[in-house]
Amino acid sequence: MEKCPVCGGRGFVPASFYESSEQEWHTYSAATVPCRSCFGRGYIIVCNCPMYVVPKTTDDKT
Numbered sequence: 001m002e003k004c005p006v007c008g009g010r011g012f013v014p015a016s017f018y019e020s021s022e023q024e025w026h027t028y029s030a031a032t033v034p035c036r037s038c039f040g041r042g043y044i045i046v047c048n049c050p051m052y053v054v055p056k057t058t059d060d061k062t
């Protein structure tokens with residue numbers, strides 16, 4: 001698990017975080033909503049499954 005980069009591990013973000021793209025963090029001390037990236041947990045699960053490993057496809061065999 002890693003700390004959620006969206007909410008900084010707090011598990012919540014300002015209520016206007018997802019609603020307004022201009023007034024960023026203006027309502028920092030106002031209402032908050034659970035972070036959607038980590039679902040309010042404050043951390044995210046990083047999967048190291050092999051299926052997520054993207055094979056190198058660059059054609060550098062010139």
Ligand SMILES: [Zn+2]
Binds near residue numbers: 035
């Ligand atoms: Zn989060």
